Amino acid sequence: MFEAPVQKLIDELARLPGIGQKSAQRIAFHLLHVEETDARRLAEAVVEMRERVRLCARCFNVTDSEECSICRDLRRDPSAICVVERAQDVVVVERTHEFRGRYHVLGGAISPIEGVGPEQLRLRELIARIEPEGVTEVIVATNPTVEGDTTALYLARSLKPLGLTVTRLASGLPVGGDLDYADELTLGRALSGRREM
Amino acid sequence: MFEAPVQKLIDELARLPGIGQKSAQRIAFHLLHVEETDARRLAEAVVEMRERVRLCARCFNVTDSEECSICRDLRRDPSAICVVERAQDVVVVERTHEFRGRYHVLGGAISPIEGVGPEQLRLRELIARIEPEGVTEVIVATNPTVEGDTTALYLARSLKPLGLTVTRLASGLPVGGDLDYADELTLGRALSGRREM
Numbered sequence: 001m002f003e004a005p006v007q008k009l010i011d012e013l014a015r016l017p018g019i020g021q022k023s024a025q026r027i028a029f030h031l032l033h034v035e036e037t038d039a040r041r042l043a044e045a046v047v048e049m050r051e052r053v054r055l056c057a058r059c060f061n062v063t064d065s066e067e068c069s070i071c072r073d074l075r076r077d078p079s080a081i082c083v084v085e086r087a088q089d090v091v092v093v094e095r096t097h098e099f100r101g102r103y104h105v106l107g108g109a110i111s112p113i114e115g116v117g118p119e120q121l122r123l124r125e126l127i128a129r130i131e132p133e134g135v136t137e138v139i140v141a142t143n144p145t146v147e148g149d150t151t152a153l154y155l156a157r158s159l160k161p162l163g164l165t166v167t168r169l170a171s172g173l174p175v176g177g178d179l180d181y182a183d184e185l186t187l188g189r190a191l192s193g194r195r196e197m
Numbered sequence: 198m199f200e201a202p203v204q205k206l207i208d209e210l211a212r213l214p215g216i217g218q219k220s221a222q223r224i225a226f227h228l229l230h231v232e233e234t235d236a237r238r239l240a241e242a243v244v245e246m247r248e249r250v251r252l253c254a255r256c257f258n259v260t261d262s263e264e265c266s267i268c269r270d271l272r273r274d275p276s277a278i279c280v281v282e283r284a285q286d287v288v289v290v291e292r293t294h295e296f297r298g299r300y301h302v303l304g305g306a307i308s309p310i311e312g313v314g315p316e317q318l319r320l321r322e323l324i325a326r327i328e329p330e331g332v333t334e335v336i337v338a339t340n341p342t343v344e345g346d347t348t349a350l351y352l353a354r355s356l357k358p359l360g361l362t363v364t365r366l367a368s369g370l371p372v373g374g375d376l377d378y379a380d381e382l383t384l385g386r387a388l389s390g391r392r393e394m
Contacts, residue, residue, distance in 0.1 A: 002288055003259050003266070005249045009242040015235075016224050027213050029285050031243060032250060032259065038212075039247045043240040045206040046228060050236045052202045053229060062200050062229065069200070088226050091199055 006032065055087075058129070060105040060122055062087045070094075070102060077101045082139045083126065083155060085109050085148065093141055101139075104129065109147035110154055116147075118154055126155075130162055137165040144171045144189075203229065252284075255326070257302040257319055259284045267291075267299060274298045279336045280323065280352060282306050282345065290338055298336075301326065306344035307351055313344075315351055323352075327359055334362040341368045341386075 001007055006028055013024035031039045055061070056068035059081075063069065070076060070090070080101030082093055090103050106121045129135060140155050142148035156166045172190035173182055182190070198204055203225055210221035228236045252258070253265035256278075260266065267273060267287070277298030279290055287300050303318040326332060337352050339345035353363045369387035370379055379387070 003250060003261055005246040005261055006259055009246045012239040012242040017227050018220050018223060023215050025285060026215060030214050036247050039243055042209040043243040045209040046236055046240040049202040049206045049229065050233050053200060062203055064200055064202055088222060
C-alpha cells in the first residue's frame with residue numbers, strides 16, 4: 001500500500017479500461033513527478049469534458065452545443081444517414097472523407113447475451129428523423145460482428161417498408177492485407193461479396 | 198478530430214506513460230459514459246495527490262506529512278538503510294516483509310547517457326544521515342541494470358571508507374523461473390553468485 005492520496009489515485013486509474021494495477025502505479029508516479037500544472041490540466045480536462053460535452057439532440061453524437069457540428073453543417077446532405085453503434089465511430093467514418101450525409105448514433109448493438117434489445121437503442125429516434133429530414137438512404141455502419149449484423153438486419157427490416165434504401169458497409173479483405181492472414185469468416189464474406197471487374 | 202473538450206482530454210491522456218492515441222480515446226469515451234461522480238472522483242484524486250503528497254524530509258519517500266510513515270515508525274531499525282532509485286521501489290521492498298530498517302530514495306541512477314551524475318542524486322543527503330542515525334549497514338537495492346550497478350559501485354566506494362557494511366541485493370534466477378528461459382546475463386550472475394548448500 002502506498003500513502004493514502006497516492007493509493008487513492010492508483011485505485012481510480014485502475015478502474016479505467018485497459019489500465020491494470022501496474023500501469024496505474026506508473027501513471028500515478030508519473031503524475032507525481034511532472035509539473036503541477038501538467039497534472040492539473042489533466043484533471044481539468046476530465047471535469048471540463050463532463051461539464052461541456054452532451055449528446056446531439058438530433059443524432060446523439062457528442063457535442064458541446066445543442067446539435068453537433070455535423071448536423072449544424074448546411075453543406076451535409078440530409079437525405080443520407082449513416083447509422084453507427086457508438087459516438088466514437090462517427091470520427092472513424094469521417095476520416096474516410098467518403099460520406100457527406102449525417103449520422104445517427106444507436107448507443108450500442110442488439111445483444112441478447114448482454115440483454116440489449118432494439119428498445120434499448122435509439123431506433124425510435126432514427127425512425128422519427130426519416131420524414132422531417134427527407135431521408136432516402138440509410139447506410140448501416142454497425143460493427144461486422146454478430147451483434148452488429150443482427151442490428152443491421154433489424155434496421156433493414158424496420159426501414160425498408162418505409163420505402164428507404166438500406167445499405168450495409170462491405171465486409172471483406174482489409175486493404176493492404178494478406179490472403180494468408182485472413183480468417184475464414186472474412187475470406188468467406190469477401191468471396192460472397194465479390195464484384196465483377 | 199473529436200469535439201474540442203473530448204479531443205483535449207484525449208491529448209492529455211495520450212501524454213501519460215504507456216497510453217497511446219487509441220487507449221486515450223477509449224478512456225475518454227469511457228469517462229464520458231460513466232456516472233459524472235466517477236469521472237469527477239478521478240480528477241479530484243489527481244489534484245488531491247498533487248496537493249497533499251510531498252517528499253519525506255529524511256528519506257525522500259512520498260508522504261503526506263513532514264516525514265514518511267516508515268521514518269516515523271519507532272519500531273523500524275535506524276541502523277540499516279535500504280537505498281532505492283525511486284519512491285515506488287520502497288513499496289516493492291516493503292511487500293517482502295524482509296526488511297525492518299529505513300529507506301533512502303536516490304531519485305534515479307547514475308547514467309552518463311542521460312546526463313545523470315552522482316551530484317544529481319540524493320547522495321549527499323544519504324551521507325548526512327549516516328552519523329546522526331547511527332547507520333551501520335547500507336543495502337543497495339538499485340535495479341539490476343547497468344545504471345543501477347554503476348550507482349551501487351559508486352555508493353560502495355563512497356560509503357565503505359566511513360566504516361559501513363555495504364551490501365547489494367543478490368542477482369540470479371527468479372524464483373519459480375525456468376533455466377530454459379533465463380537470459381545468459383542472469384544465468385551468469387546466478388553462477389558467479391552460487392552458494393554452498
